Amino acid sequence: MSPGSWLLGGALGHLAGMLASRRASRLWLPATLAGTVAALVAALLILGGDSPWDWRSGFSVAGDPLHLRLDGLSAFFLVLVTIVVGGGAVYSRAYWTDAAHPRSAAAGRAWWNALALSLGFVLVAANGLHFLLGWELFTLAAYFLITLDRQRGEVRAAGWLYLGASHVGTLALFAFFAGLAAQTGGWELGPMRERTELAPLFWLALFGFGLKSGMFPLHIWLPSAHANAPSHVSAILSGVTIKLGIYGLARFTGWLPVPAAAGWTIAILGVASAVLGVAFALGQHDLKRLLAYHSVENIGIILIGLGFAVVAAGQGTDAAGWGQLALAGGLLHVWNHGLFKALLFLGAGSVLHATGTREMSRLGGLWRAMPWTASLFGLGAIAISGLPPLNGFVSEWLVYLGLFDATRSAGPVAWAVVPAAILLGMTGALALACFVKVCGVVFLGAPRSAAAAHAHECGPAMRGPMLLLAGGCVAIGLAPVWVWPAVAQAVGTWAPAWAGLAAPPSLAVLGWTHLALAALAVTGVVALRRRTGRQPVPRHVTWDCGYAAPAARMQYTAGSFAAIITEWFDWILRPVRHAQAPDTPFPAQASCTSHTPETVLEHVVTPVGGAVMRLSAAARRLQHGRLEAYLLYLLVGIAALAVIVATDVGQ
């Protein structure tokens, strides 16, 4: 069977799922999963070396014949879409049930299929008009998924912000595709690198796709949307839909010529996103909001890879070596981030499901009640911190290799990669700090509230998808050469000159080293456990300087854990602190709270928006409904015209 028929099967599966979502909800999951697996097969066929699938319809949609195309790059992203769509679908059956959410569960299922269909359609569309249609559809589907629980005000506010910001981005994409169509004479998309006059359009694409991908400082919509959506939706938003922004950037930097500054701009924005994303994450007290900011960080790492690849592509064959490594690392990080971020959001969903709160200061000690969730979340934390032997390290390692190799090239690149590499290293250390904080505060220690004390483990339907995603993280970490052909296909599609890229020989060695380390670590843990378990282990209360009555509230909090680092980033985090100092020798009340608002939103976008609104309100005074004033406007207008004509100013 050709990739086309598998794709058709995938689409039919999701359409059937959509039909079944309300009336025959039992059939929804099989239909959705069947469709997802079919689409996965199509993508794997292309990545396995099949020639790209290209199809044109005899009929036309919205004035143009349908032109679909699945090549190495789109298939690479399609694999991620199918895995998270499938995993999220299974998870949602236990997480967003008809019993718990009678008003929105069925709608959630239908929109899930709609989102999957429109994501797939964007990936295969090879016509600007249809690309835009798919883009708008997936934006709307995501909006309805975010606002499934729209009884809550904060959910509505987050959805509104998402919708507004997305449409600002879509506006830029309208201009981009319209400009493209105006200059090429048609909506058809494809490689056109030789048409150098198209290069300035890149800036529109950067804004539109960059906003969707959540790069700093266009990420303002991302934290609240990802935090307030149901967790399986957060997983697909963070794991997949923001990657569509990366897909757009990669697609059109590959197909179209770019201005000379393009690669540099992407790389600089990438570095800024990476460092500031993790800095903002450290300041958060809301588990899901924190994870959302880590998406900004990881998008930054991907953009560093992509940005330097664009720079390398513009420098000819000498730069190809490190450019390929950077691009391969960036693209592999797309998969990796999709896997571990979806895993972490599903884990956060299990915590939310079990305790009813995302507030880290009310959690703690959950490992006892939720050992599966705690261990899988811990695995995801190691992966996202970029630590060996898991997948996050593999992709960061490839990006690092590209950057280190670039230090030996001629020109400004050699200088520019130094701060990029150093800041990438600092980003890794900051992410590690942040995830020690999250795991420590949420899963370890003593429960900080009754809700956390009475938590329960999630069921197998929620555990299964997490195990699948964790398995993906482990597999890519231990056997990175297995996924290399897929990455090489995507790299070769992006730059045909780089096609047939062989895996770096040390990648296989790295994989074996990871395997050996994992085996050694397991042996070490088993040995130490057996050694300590020789005799009965007395348990005693944690030693706190001899204090007689330790309480859960005495534990270190998320805010105090991150305080050293957030102080370094005070200049941009602008945390808000409310403190009531103890006033008497025997104080009855004292408190201290702090929270980190979204700086760009509150200090840039909101004031600018306010100014625009005030100007509009002032202009509105002209419009008051009094006829005599309107006649006056007419008179003044005609008089002005007469003056212009009489004095020949117009000529």
Add this chain to the structure above:
Amino acid sequence: MIVFLEFVARLVGWLVLAPLLPGIINKVKAWVGGRRGPPVLQLYYDLARLWQKGVVLSTLVSPGFIAGPAVAWVAVLGAALLLPLGPVGAGLSFRGDVLLLIYLLALARFCTAWAAMETGSAFEGMGAAREVSYAVLAEAAIITAVLALCVHSGSVSLATMLNPAAGAGAVLLAAGLFAVLLAENCRVPFDDPNTHLELTMIHEVMILDHSGPPLAAILHGASIKLLLFATLLVEAVVPLGGLSRPAAAGVLAAGVLVVTVGVGLVESLLARLAFRRVPLLLTTAFLLCLFALLVAWKGGAA
């Protein structure tokens, strides 16, 4: 067979020699202070005793409390095996191994901090927070030092990177790496391994609730890490590549001894810094490495 034997010899060397370093440091401190001090082999006795002992666990801890030290120990040992020993080379060498070494040390840090958070103690949370926060700056300095070596040697593999050492920028790099060594191994002026006042500690406070074999794993891992940093420092500064095997081994051993005595002297003569100053000193270390990088560049261009 030869390869296997050599690997075993290397492994045994790291495991057996590492606990010597803290003993030497303590001897130097005692000598400067005019005391007799504990025997040089004290840490061996401590490790043997701890390995025989049972453990007491906090009521709050999960199995991760014991798994953490084990994984951290494996990670540090793995990092040590990646480090080449002069002309003998490394246990395993490949392009990009230097990054694996840095990130294995980070994995060890993650596991130690995780185990510290297990107990729910405010002290241990405090120590873990300090450890992971200051590591951000230390990481920047190490990456810069590695970049300097990479630019100077034109390689991303430790074996070829350390053969010519750092060249003209060696003094700067040595100063920077020495500061990083002190910070990463929790020595004065960043941390005081002897104090028992929890509020002022970083590393020691994280392991307050550990006892018995897990504590032995932590102490042994810490000594391997110290030896690793001392070796790396010597190799980054002294070009061992041109020497014969015995000469290189002698120079390396002498260099490590000098660094160890240096740590002891710093510990005897300096006071611990106030915590506010720690980032400043680490930033200085980073700048020293950055200047070494610039020197390496200049050398390459000339």
